[in-house]
Amino acid sequence: MTIDRSRDYVPVTRGRPARAGGHRIRLVVADDHALLRQALRMLLEAQEGLEVVGEATNGRDAVETAERWQPDVVLMDMVMPGLNGIDATRQILKRSPATRVLILTAYLEDERLLQALRAGASGYVVKNSDMEELLLAIQSVHRGNTYFSTSVSDEISVNEVMMQAKQDEGRTGYDLLTNREREVLQLIAEGLSNQAIADELVISVKTVEAHRAHIMTKLHAKNRTDLIRYALKRGLVGLESPDMDEAAEVDEPMTAAG
Numbered sequence: 001m002t003i004d005r006s007r008d009y010v011p012v013t014r015g016r017p018a019r020a021g022g023h024r025i026r027l028v029v030a031d032d033h034a035l036l037r038q039a040l041r042m043l044l045e046a047q048e049g050l051e052v053v054g055e056a057t058n059g060r061d062a063v064e065t066a067e068r069w070q071p072d073v074v075l076m077d078m079v080m081p082g083l084n085g086i087d088a089t090r091q092i093l094k095r096s097p098a099t100r101v102l103i104l105t106a107y108l109e110d111e112r113l114l115q116a117l118r119a120g121a122s123g124y125v126v127k128n129s130d131m132e133e134l135l136l137a138i139q140s141v142h143r144g145n146t147y148f149s150t151s152v153s154d155e156i157s158v159n160e161v162m163m164q165a166k167q168d169e170g171r172t173g174y175d176l177l178t179n180r181e182r183e184v185l186q187l188i189a190e191g192l193s194n195q196a197i198a199d200e201l202v203i204s205v206k207t208v209e210a211h212r213a214h215i216m217t218k219l220h221a222k223n224r225t226d227l228i229r230y231a232l233k234r235g236l237v238g239l240e241s242p243d244m245d246e247a248a249e250v251d252e253p254m255t256a257a258g
Contacts, residue, residue: 023049024049024050024051025049025050025051025072025073025138025139025142026051026053026069026070026071026072026073027044027050027051027052027053027071027072027073027074027075027138028052028053028054028055028056028062028065028066028069028071028073028074028075029041029044029052029054029055029056029074029075030055030056030057030058030059030061030062030065030074030075030076030077030080030085030088031056031057031075031077031080031104032057032058032077032080032081033077034057037055037057040075041055043131047135050135050138053069053071054066054068054069054071057080058080058081058082058083059080059082059083059084059085059087059088060082060083060088060183061082062074062076062080062083062085062088062092063083063088063091063092063095066092066095066096066099067092067095067096070096070098070099071096071099072098072099072100072142073099073100073101073102073138073141073142074089074092074099074100074101074102075102075104075138076088076089076101076102076103076104076121077104077105078103078105078106078107078112078116078235079105079107079235079236079237079238081190082183082186082187082190082200083182083183083186084186084235084236084237085103085105086115086116086119086236087119087179087182087183087186089101089103089116089119089120089121090119090120090179091179093119093120100122100123100141100142100144101119101120101121101122101123101141102121102122102123102124102125102137102138102141102147103116103121103123103124103125104125104126104127104134105124105125105126105127106126106127106128107126107235108126108151108152108155108156109156110156110157110161111235112235113148113152113156113158113161114161114164114165115234115235117161117162117165118165122141122145122146122147123137123140123141123146123147123148124147124148124149124152125137125147125148125149125152126149126151126152128151129149129150129151133149133150137149146162173218173219174219174234176218177214177215177218177219180201180211181211181214181215181218182236183201184197184201184208184211184212184215185215185219185227185230185231185236186231186236186237187200187201188212188215188224188227188228188231189227189228189230189231189232189236189237190237194208194209194212215227
């Protein structure tokens with residue numbers, strides 16, 4: 001692999017035209033912060049050769065938007081409600097294999113980078129990068145290369161993480177969860193009740209309870225608090241997630257179905 005250092009879609013058709021005979025790189029921007037997402041879109045649309053074809057406010061929106069528009073590159077935030085950027089990346093690459101995903105995040109940690117690479121991301125750019133570096137990253141992953149921010153390479157042993165990402169260490173813990181179970185886990189960690197999760201995913205409460213039981217078995221969790229703690233540790237949700245004591249108080253009993 002070459003390291004190159006050199007629920008609502010919003011269709012966009014503006015942007016400068018590409019040079020004669022050129023191909024505009026079609027982008028989707030996925031970030032739950034509206035101001036950042038909109039500002040980023042405006043900056044990208046001002047660049048020659050780029051076209052923002054859609055936006056997404058969370059991971060599930062990103063998957064649906066990418067499948068609808070088949071963009072060249074998705075700029076993906078890592079922590080988003082409903083479905084995080086890592087799991088969204090997995091689903092996008094499964095449904096839209098020609099699309100490249102570029103993680104755009106505030107996190108500069110070995111474990112986060114490892115998760116991104118294992119999910120199939122083609123690049124990892126921190127949000128304090130300048131526009132010149134972001135453009136270089138977009139162009140690099142579009143060409144089929146892998147790109148890491150200069151600050152990432154300075155702080156993390158990228159080659160070691162890449163080697164680790166390629167190793168098959170067996171399926172344990174989170175790797176055992178299905179895509180649906182991962183979604184349910186994140187929603188539990190965000191503080192949603194079984195009924196709210198059922199409404200969000202358009203499934204029955206009994207199905208949610210069954211997924212929850214399977215998750216707890218696979219992660220060796222005893223209660224909701226354990227699940228929230230696990231999700232926080234893995235970075236599936238942000239620090240604004242429910243307080244542990246509060247979670248313990250509202251923990252829902254398991255039924256015979258789950």
